[in-house]
Amino acid sequence: MVIENMKVPFVDLSRQFSKYQSEYEEIFRSICISGQFVMGPQVEEFEKKLAEFCGVNHAITVGNGTDSMILILKSLNIGEGDEVITAPNSFIASAGAIEASGAKTVFCDVNEDLNINPKIIGEKITQNTKAIIPVHLTGRSAKMDEINAIACSHELYVIEDAAQAIGAEYKGKKTGSMGFAGSFSLHPLKNLNVFGDGGFVTTNDEILAKRLKRLRNHGLENRDSCTEWGYNSRLDTLQAGIGLFNLTKLDEWNARFRDIARMYSTGLAQNITVPQENDFEHNVYHNYVINVHERDNLIDYLLERGIETKIHYPILLHKQKSWTKNSSISQSFPLAEELNKTMLSLPIYPFLRNEEVEYVIDNVNKFYT
């Protein structure tokens, strides 16, 4: 039986804190007593564990997931005069980081899976193209084999925007291990989170790893010598301590994301379009995105019944004012634009309860029947 008048918030981080409160308090207590708030030993330990988890040689933590992308681009000398290809249906930071580096964003339409369509990347490549940034949107990997093949034949870097996809796999490989570098966010709303901003870069390239470590810390080679001008974008020791603990829970949390997704898909597939998963994929459902008709009415109907939903993301990047004010050419990306009109994200997080998931399923089905 489904209970009436339940409240299902789109996200509720306090549930995570309550569950592990004593562990979190002990982490804070011990780091505060140590006094090593910047670059304490937890930072390096966290980097070692992140590299192991993602199956790469190096992980370098930084201040947030936008800086991680900007610093990768800077470290690869990508900037003014260069072009970088990415998808138009992502969070602002995907294009924001490219623009902040000084390079120009070139958008490329997506597939039904919401990820960049490798078949049309070729049309976007010019003499100035330096990199492709596939975004693994919703915790589902882009088609990395095809993307790497195009990049290889044109000598381009592939940088994975894996902010939404930690732990996701494509043909047995973890996201962040398939491109030249991977960019991750540890924002409170990501599958692996900390209690504020945080991010990290993954790579197998030792030269890139060394340069990134320098650039995130003022360009300092050691305490006193600066070999190039850099930035201040380090992960706080407190956040590294929290991240280290949360990383031990990540597989369990991702399994729960997948369980909830399976419940939704089983319960809803007869009435709406649900996300697909191929047998060579292992998706982590950072967002659970359905495609529906009468979306606005459904949003209101669910809200009246206590269920919060969101659209990720309501304004495509090439329609943002920050883009249109400098670009006289109006562009169109038919599939991204079509999907944008029908997509809706349902609540999904490890601490969502089964009865809440059932309540959502029940109400979506009621709306359509």
Ligand SMILES: *Cc1c(COP(=O)(O)O)cnc(C)c1O
């Ligand atoms: C969250 C996110 C980012 C940026 O991460 P921040 O840590 O918030 O700077 C970049 N790209 C995508 C796709 C994201 O979802």
